[in-house]
Every structure is written in structure tokens, then in C-alpha cells.
Amino acid sequence: MGQNSLGGSVYQHIAEALTKGALKPGDRLKIRDLAQQMGTSVTPVRDAVLRLVHEGALALKSPRDIRVPSLQQERYLEIRVIRLKLEGLAAEGAAMNATPTDIARLERLTEDNEQALARSEFTRATAINQVFHFELAEIAAMPILRGILQNLWLQMGPVIAAAYADGGRTMIEHHYDVIDAIRRHEPQAAKRAIREDILAGGDVILSNRILIPSGGAGPQP
Structure with missing residues (x-):
């Protein structure tokens, strides 16, 4: 699988978990744990997480603290x-x-x-x-x-x-x-x-x- 395809697949996996409610406000995500779960390196996971942060779906409190945000x-x-x-x-x-x-x-x-x-x-x-x-x-x-x-x-x-x-x-x-x-x-x-x-x-x-x-x-x- 190419890097772009892999990155897209990882993004879709996390996005689906958010969309379907598998994650709740306040839940913490760990990039290394996600990478292990999906059998991939940390790079595509980090890229997917940063994309979701940019889209407002995740909150990056620090490099080690990524959360599902509560909505205003x-x-x-x-x-x-x-x-x-x-x-x-x-x-x-x-x-x-x-x-x-x-x-x-x-x-x-x-x-x-x-x-x-x-x-x-x-x-x-x-x-x-x-x-x-x-x-x-x-x-x-x-x-x-x-x-x-x-x-x-x-x-x-x-x-x-x-x-x-x-x-x-x-x-x-x-x-x-x-x-x-x-x-x-x-x-x-x-x-x-x-x-x-x-x-x-x-x-x-x-x-x-x-x-x-x-x-x-x-x-x-």
C-alpha cells in the first residue's frame, strides 16, 4: 500500500471511530497505541491526527495529549x-x-x-x-x-x-x-x-x- 493510501486508510479509521461514536468527549488518544492497533508506523497516524485536529475533530493539548474535545x-x-x-x-x-x-x-x-x-x-x-x-x-x-x-x-x-x-x-x-x-x-x-x-x-x-x-x-x- 502506498504512503498516500496508507495515510488515507488511517485517517478513515479514526474518522469513522469519531463519526460512529466509538470515541466520546474527553477520551485521550495515544499515537503509538493507535499505530500498534492498526499495524502501522507512527507517521501516518500522526499525520491523520493532525489533519483531524485541523478539522476540529480532535484537540491537541500537547504532543502527548490528544483528546476528543467537548463542544461549545x-x-x-x-x-x-x-x-x-x-x-x-x-x-x-x-x-x-x-x-x-x-x-x-x-x-x-x-x-x-x-x-x-x-x-x-x-x-x-x-x-x-x-x-x-x-x-x-x-x-x-x-x-x-x-x-x-x-x-x-x-x-x-x-x-x-x-x-x-x-x-x-x-x-x-x-x-x-x-x-x-x-x-x-x-x-x-x-x-x-x-x-x-x-x-x-x-x-x-x-x-x-x-x-x-x-x-x-x-x-x-
Whole structure:
């Protein structure tokens, strides 16, 4: 594997862990440990970490102290406003394009999420939730939109993961409304349903003191 391909693979590995909520705010990453886990040298891992720091997905407190940052509340609210617009657009497109196979996949994802929640497998449930949201952009055939969402979820994934245990079924109950609207090919109803889903999850996040208050220093690890 070439150096560029290796670097991209390492980046994708860490980015996916963030997006799917395998890492939570305050978690510490060690470059050598990551390199050992991925069977590579420290150089591509360091490059991937610095790229994620530049993108705001990781915080470099010192060369030996790399953390998943806590979000400022005002930054979270800005991301949520953007998600409401963009994921609403994805849901509209999905409602126009969805085939029976697409709908069956959304149903399976929601069933899997229910099972994960019932077993208190919150990391798995968080990952399935992310796949559901991204699947809407896939069904809508909007790869550019999906790429934008990927960048937003680098910061959202850890926050959602931190709230999932307390949120429980609140985090997915609107998925049924999304699926129903898509099945009926009603774009506006699908858009409303995904917006309600984002807002409901946001209420859990905002009520659980996961975010740093605007202007505050936040909890120190």
C-alpha cells in the first residue's frame, strides 16, 4: 500500500471511530497505541491526527495529549442548524428516490438499533444511528451532501454517543416517521420527521450537560 493510501486508510479509521461514536468527549488518544492497533508506523497516524485536529475533530493539548474535545454549546447549536437544513434535504431526496430495497434497509437498521438499545449496547446503537442518517443521503443520491455531513458528524458523533444511554429510544423514535414518509414518497413529511429526530436528540444533549456553556472553560479532563 502506498504512503498516500496508507495515510488515507488511517485517517478513515479514526474518522469513522469519531463519526460512529466509538470515541466520546474527553477520551485521550495515544499515537503509538493507535499505530500498534492498526499495524502501522507512527507517521501516518500522526499525520491523520493532525489533519483531524485541523478539522476540529480532535484537540491537541500537547504532543502527548490528544483528546476528543467537548463542544461549545454555541458551536453545537450552529452545527444543529446546519444539520436541520442538510439532513432535511437528504430526507426529501430519499423520499423521492427510495425503492422497496432502500426502505427495507432503513427498517432493518431501526430494528437493529432497537435490539442494541434493549441490550444496553449503546456504542453499537450510536453507530447504527449514524448509518441510518447517512443512508438518507445515499438513497437521495447526493454524494457531495454526504461528504459535508461526514465532516459535521466528526464533531457530532462523540456528543451523540455521550447522550445515547440517557436518550434511549428518544434517539430513534422519529426514525419510524421518517421511514413512513419515505415509504409514502412524501418529501415534506420526511423532511419534517428527520428535523424532529434531530431536535429530539438535541434536547437530550442539551439537558445532559455534555456541552461546554458558551463562554465557559468547560470541564477539565
